[in-house]
Amino acid sequence: MLTKVAENIYRKTVPLPNNPLRDINAYIITGEKNLLIDTGFNRPECEEALQSAFEELGIQETDLFITHLHSDHCGLIGKFARENSTIYAGETDGELINFETGNLYWRMLDDLFIKYGFPKATFGRNTDIHPGRKYCQDTRVNFTYVQEGDVLHYGGYSLQAVETPGHTPGHMCLYDAEKKLLFCGDHILGTITPNICIELSTENPLQDYLASLQKVEKLDVQTLLTAHGTPVENMYARIQELYRHHQERLAEVQRILGSEWKTAYTVARDMTWEIDCKNWEEFPAPQKWFATGEAISHLQYLYGSGKVSRMERNGVYHYQNSDTM
Ligand SMILES: [Zn+2]
Structure with missing residues (x-):
């Protein structure tokens, strides 16, 4: 569906087949020059949906x-960028997107998860089943990097880049102060909580994320344009819910740790998840991965704030509540 959300701004709902997210909101700003914000996975269903929006709007270029490195946001760069297209991203995620086109990124990510207790795969690498790997942008991209405060002019808007690390290390939003409008990628979502997962080049993503929420909370925003789900009417109320969610999650993780040393993988198994599975064994492999990533973020945050201790045993991190030592 193509919906006009503001003057010269259109939202296209791009399907993400067989993915719990269901779809992604790509935004198209029309004008003398057009701007596409996020793309969908590198798969034909996404390409067709986006192409139909371009045809409907009569856009050639x-x-x-x-906004960030995840494949549902950048998978189709190669299909929609023309020779003269400028492709903007934050430097950290831009570099990671290009790194993702090779094997080394996935090997390092797999090793990182194994370090946090994720079982070694029996079929090769864990990341072989990762949707981010299957549908990623597959060739190197010549990005134009934007930094905090850089301003892009499209469709009568002055869009300022706002660095919002957390969901990914180089996540970037675009803000028009006069129009009180924020393209927030996956930084804030309405129907689901953004996944805060460990990544290369960050050790405490939840700390980054909470700081980025505080940063965005200071902006004057009336129109929040999220990359997934239904519109968020009140950004400030939603941010409060997200703070509460993570406080509850942190408390849950400490409860699960109890007085034992546990790995992030073991903690993830005992956390509550909104997923249609009877038990942990039934979780599809990619969901186990995201759940473990989420557990790692919360454990690392607790470790960073001294509430939890960490030790390495046989090359794997184990955590324990500090006050039980
Ligand atoms: Zn994402």
């Missing part, structure tokens, strides 16, 4: 802005 566009510049692109990528």
